[in-house]
Amino acid sequence: MAKENLSLPKTRIKVLLLENINKTALELFKRQGYGSVENVAGALDADDLKAKLKDVHILGIRSRTKLTKDILAAGEKLLAVGCFCIGTNQVDLKAAKRLGVPVFNAPYSNTRSVAELVLAEIIMLSRDIPRKSWTAHEGGWDKSHKGSHEIRGKVLGIIGYGHIGTQLSIMAEAMGMQVRFYDIIEKLALGNAQVCRSLDDLLAMSDFVSLHVPETAQTKNMINAAKIKKMKKGAHFINASRGTVVEIDALAEALKSGHIAGAALDVFPKEPADADEKFKSPLQGLKNVILTPHIGGSTEEAQANIGAEVAEKLVKYSDNGSTLGAVNFVEVALPPQTNATRFMHIHRDVPGVLSKITDVFARRKINIAGQYLRTDGDIGYVVTDVLGRVEVGMGIRKDLAAIEGTVRTRFLYEAPK
Numbered sequence: 108m109a110k111e112n113l114s115l116p117k118t119r120i121k122v123l124l125l126e127n128i129n130k131t132a133l134e135l136f137k138r139q140g141y142g143s144v145e146n147v148a149g150a151l152d153a154d155d156l157k158a159k160l161k162d163v164h165i166l167g168i169r170s171r172t173k174l175t176k177d178i179l180a181a182g183e184k185l186l187a188v189g190c191f192c193i194g195t196n197q198v199d200l201k202a203a204k205r206l207g208v209p210v211f212n213a214p215y216s217n218t219r220s221v222a223e224l225v226l227a228e229i230i231m232l233s234r235d236i237p238r239k240s241w242t243a244h245e246g247g248w249d250k251s252h253k254g255s256h257e258i259r260g261k262v263l264g265i266i267g268y269g270h271i272g273t274q275l276s277i278m279a280e281a282m283g284m285q286v287r288f289y290d291i292i293e294k295l296a297l298g299n300a301q302v303c304r305s306l307d308d309l310l311a312m313s314d315f316v317s318l319h320v321p322e323t324a325q326t327k328n329m330i331n332a333a334k335i336k337k338m339k340k341g342a343h344f345i346n347a348s349r350g351t352v353v354e355i356d357a358l359a360e361a362l363k364s365g366h367i368a369g370a371a372l373d374v375f376p377k378e379p380a381d382a383d384e385k386f387k388s389p390l391q392g393l394k395n396v397i398l399t400p401h402i403g404g405s406t407e408e409a410q411a412n413i414g415a416e417v418a419e420k421l422v423k424y425s426d427n428g429s430t431l432g433a434v435n436f437v438e439v440a441l442p443p444q445t446n447a448t449r450f451m452h453i454h455r456d457v458p459g460v461l462s463k464i465t466d467v468f469a470r471r472k473i474n475i476a477g478q479y480l481r482t483d484g485d486i487g488y489v490v491t492d493v494l495g496r497v498e499v500g501m502g503i504r505k506d507l508a509a510i511e512g513t514v515r516t517r518f519l520y521e522a523p524k
Contacts, residue, residue, distance in 0.1 A: 217404025264313030
């Protein structure tokens with residue numbers, strides 16, 4: 108499609124990437140013709156970010172940037188936000204939706220990296236490596252086999268049988284482990300894995316318990332003192348999901364008492380905002396614990412995958428209006444059109460808007476080739492394709508914007524001459 112047929116040439120669409128987003132994202136934007144891409148190594152404070160957003164059309168962030176209602180409102184030209192990570196809790200998703208700004212993320216691109224870390228930690232805990240490593244650092248030489256075991260034949264209990272949980276299940280079974288899992292949603296077991304009908308059943312039978320659940324009101328402190336007591340004595344505990352799902356003080360007590368033989372945690376209820384803030388946890392100093400700084404998905408491969416996935420979603424939305432993969436927006440997968448002019452309309456979800464949009468074109472005797480509508484109770488999203496080339500100067504955008512309840516309108520592209 109010729110650049111002159113676009114509503115806004117790609118060379119003028121400003122893309123701002125913060126927090127050292129992987130170069131695969133930058134390369135993808137440039138390959139797709141986006142000539143104004145700024146890549147900033149760190150995060151910006153609120154005031155600097157507000158000032159910067161005034162001219163930005165597409166914003167890419169990771170977990171340290173907080174997009175509040177006020178900050179989002181400062182983005183007068185903001186079309187979309189990409190979270191180059193799994194979580195989106197750093198963004199006020201409702202505020203973004205009300206402003207007509209879809210938010211995209213990469214929920215599965217680091218699946219393999221997290222699963223590999225957990226499997227490595229299972230082996231390390233089974234061989235009592237944390238304590239033996241500590242002893243060696245202090246000048247000791249503990250060659251005893253006491254407390255060291257193979258993982259073959261041991262029971263791995265997976266809480267949350269989603270993308271990471273199932274990946275771990277396959278890998279652990281290949282190592283000879285017996286896999287049991289529990290999920291609040293009915294899931295098909297892979298390989299020889301078996302479902303547990305209750306969380307208590309899983310805790311009681313597992314030699315290793317690994318958490319892979321989202322952060323929700325239901326999962327907060329789901330592993331508390333009472334649940335830890337139900338775990339098999341001498342079992343090991345791993346959490347690479349969200350820090351809020353575990354009562355850390357209760358886990359620390361169980362580790363000190365010996366009820367839990369060892370643990371590995373990659374996430375914590377309170378994590379430092381940056382490298383300058385000191386990390387504190389009740390688990391520090393315990394020689395049977397592996398602590399890592401939220402690095403489950405921090406591999407070169409995962410970050411490259413995340414960069415490509417999120418950038419591609421942003422480009423598709425910017426180029427043709429497709430919202431597939433948006434976490435706060437109605438999802439529409441739009442086919443490309445080679446001989447049509449495309450308009451986008453975001454509005455409050457109130458009755459009668461679609462007929463008014465259609466009337467804008469009917470009054471001009473413009474034939475509609477296709478129309479796509481999705482609503483969710485809060486907003487409605489309409490994409491209209493009209494046959495042939497339609498001159499922007501006909502006042503169509505002005506009339507679309509004048510419809511009561513309109514949040515945002517955008518002319519995407521014209522059919523070629």
